Amino acid sequence: MGRATELRVTALFLLGAAAIAWVVTVDRMQGMDAGPGTALGSFGWFAGIWAVMMAAMMLPSLIPMAGAYAGQARGGSHDVTPQSLLGTTLFAVGYLSAWVLAGLVAWVVIEGVRDLDLGFLAWHDGGRYVAGAVIGGAALYELTPMKRSCLRHCRDRELLVADWREGTAGALRMGLDQGAYCIGSSWALMAVLFALGVMSITWMVVIAAAIGIEKLLPWRQQATWATCVLLLALAVGVAFFPGGLPGLTVPTSAEAMSAMDSMHMSP
Numbered sequence: 001m002g003r004a005t006e007l008r009v010t011a012l013f014l015l016g017a018a019a020i021a022w023v024v025t026v027d028r029m030q031g032m033d034a035g036p037g038t039a040l041g042s043f044g045w046f047a048g049i050w051a052v053m054m055a056a057m058m059l060p061s062l063i064p065m066a067g068a069y070a071g072q073a074r075g076g077s078h079d080v081t082p083q084s085l086l087g088t089t090l091f092a093v094g095y096l097s098a099w100v101l102a103g104l105v106a107w108v109v110i111e112g113v114r115d116l117d118l119g120f121l122a123w124h125d126g127g128r129y130v131a132g133a134v135i136g137g138a139a140l141y142e143l144t145p146m147k148r149s150c151l152r153h154c155r156d157r158e159l160l161v162a163d164w165r166e167g168t169a170g171a172l173r174m175g176l177d178q179g180a181y182c183i184g185s186s187w188a189l190m191a192v193l194f195a196l197g198v199m200s201i202t203w204m205v206v207i208a209a210a211i212g213i214e215k216l217l218p219w220r221q222q223a224t225w226a227t228c229v230l231l232l233a234l235a236v237g238v239a240f241f242p243g244g245l246p247g248l249t250v251p252t253s254a255e256a257m258s259a260m261d262s263m264h265m266s267p
Helices: 005-028 043-058 060-075 082-115 124-142 145-153 157-162 167-196 203-218 220-240 254-263
Strands: none
Touching: 005 043, 005 060, 005 203, 043 060, 043 082, 043 203, 060 082, 060 145, 060 167, 082 157, 082 167, 124 167, 124 203, 124 220, 145 157, 145 167, 145 203, 145 220, 167 203, 167 220, 203 220, 203 254
16 A cells, blocks of 8 residues: 555544534534633533544544555555554544643633633633634744744654654653644634633634645745734734724623523523
């Protein structure tokens, strides 16, 4: 089996899993977008939906690296082997596990801040400026050395193979490592998702597309700069023109109130 066929098989596997995850995500989260500051729900509920969200958003951009892992795991065989199939699956599981852990840390931090009941975070006070600042900070992170280094590990197949680990435990470890690099590259973009409304299907698609473009297209530097410009524009829009920003649910709007009611929460 050649490299092109290997990539096709891996792509079908991951895209199929991502498609199922998108269906579940849309079904579970329809009408729950209350905009910036959307409540995250209980720890257990959030853990489950976040895991499905990460499968939907992140698996497509993992295809090249998972394909590289699968090719190396075949060990010179021309056909898919049970060991390579199991290893590739565990590699993807490890990758998603890293993102799930990151999401749970985010839940703890955000709910901890929410419990402080800081008045200036209210949308009608300084909330929209805080959200804009988070998005602006993410734009600047796009230009940092850490971003470039982590993104390189998300794109360079040779770096993956150079740190090869044998066995099922090795597959999980390599997936976790790959997930850690991806978190280093994309954590700020995920912070943008929280700032815009973590339950928003629209913003999930936008952030997933930005991550995919940076990781998959050959023009890495141009993609990074384009993402930076987009984020800066979003930061200005959220802070100063939130009502005119397409796709943004303003927390004080009727749509946000309806979303809170659907989650059995008071405004």
